[in-house]
Amino acid sequence: MELGNARILLTGASGGLGSALARSLSWAGAELLLAGRDAGKLNALRGHLRTRSDMIVADLNREEGIAAVARAARDFDINVLINNAGVGGFGLLDHQGWEEVERTLSTNLLTPIRLTQALLPWLKAQPQAAIVNVGSTFGSIPFAGFAAYSAAKAGLRGFSQALRRELADSRVDIIHLAPRAIDTPLNSPAVNALNRALGNRSDTPEAAAKKIVEILKRGDRERHIGFPESLFAWLNGVMPHLVDQGLAGKLATIKKHATTTE
Numbered sequence: 001m002e003l004g005n006a007r008i009l010l011t012g013a014s015g016g017l018g019s020a021l022a023r024s025l026s027w028a029g030a031e032l033l034l035a036g037r038d039a040g041k042l043n044a045l046r047g048h049l050r051t052r053s054d055m056i057v058a059d060l061n062r063e064e065g066i067a068a069v070a071r072a073a074r075d076f077d078i079n080v081l082i083n084n085a086g087v088g089g090f091g092l093l094d095h096q097g098w099e100e101v102e103r104t105l106s107t108n109l110l111t112p113i114r115l116t117q118a119l120l121p122w123l124k125a126q127p128q129a130a131i132v133n134v135g136s137t138f139g140s141i142p143f144a145g146f147a148a149y150s151a152a153k154a155g156l157r158g159f160s161q162a163l164r165r166e167l168a169d170s171r172v173d174i175i176h177l178a179p180r181a182i183d184t185p186l187n188s189p190a191v192n193a194l195n196r197a198l199g200n201r202s203d204t205p206e207a208a209a210k211k212i213v214e215i216l217k218r219g220d221r222e223r224h225i226g227f228p229e230s231l232f233a234w235l236n237g238v239m240p241h242l243v244d245q246g247l248a249g250k251l252a253t254i255k256k257h258a259t260t261t262e
Ligand SMILES: NC(=O)c1ccc[n+]([C@@H]2O[C@H](COP(=O)([O-])OP(=O)(O)OC[C@H]3O[C@@H](n4cnc5c(N)ncnc54)[C@H](OP(=O)(O)O)[C@@H]3O)[C@@H](O)[C@H]2O)c1
Pocket: 011, 012, 013, 014, 015, 016, 017, 018, 035, 036, 037, 038, 039, 058, 059, 060, 061, 083, 084, 085, 086, 087, 107, 108, 134, 135, 136, 137, 178, 179, 180, 181, 182, 183, 184, 185, 186, 187
């Protein structure tokens, strides 16, 4: 992707990864339409960008929010959509309220599909366009304690691959990126404690953003970010029983941290 010619709608721009990504993309020459719910954070972020930017404040889980963001995206003349907004969802499924499960599925899966659908006619009319979906390692290594989140991110991966195949005769690229843990507010103190207990590595938002920009510049369409997570993602695809066994040994630790927040 030629970032110097990119006019990007970035959702979740007020968050940890989103704001680092906005700065890296702007540094690489991209113009940015920042979307989020926190106007103060979006405004402050604009002050750190080197290129043309605008912002749109909207709740993407609401139909009017999708409509407002899609309208702003057309006004900004975007040719790239980055579906980055998301929420966490740590907890044992039978301890979670349905509202939380629904919010996890909605924000991480239905909303990116809905926004993509709303902007697809516009993007198809561009000389060159791309949709970038920010998934998670848990979309390929579904993890105990993250059932709904893993389902949403696995769904986003499936959506990305299916849409890429559906648009193979178009000029719209579909890119799916799956980072490992990142130090952002998405992870509650319980998740951070779990990651420390399991020895799971996490990246700074700046390191993850730098990697994403490198991948976009290179033109890769499907990438896991982080090693050995990428190896385990492959292993889960070919021999899921081995990952079942590995995670069974960690279950007591996962349950302990999942229930300390209740
Ligand atoms: N952190 C990790 O460990 C990790 C690992 C792998 C993948 N990811 C993925 O990376 C992406 C960014 O996450 P992050 O770590 O940067 O999380 P974050 O710091 O919590 O930021 C989440 C962003 O999503 C926005 N958002 C949430 N619900 C929304 C809604 N209903 N409408 C509009 N915007 C909404 C938030 O907006 P406001 O703050 O303005 O409300 C915020 O900008 C997510 O897709 C996440 O799943 C994160």
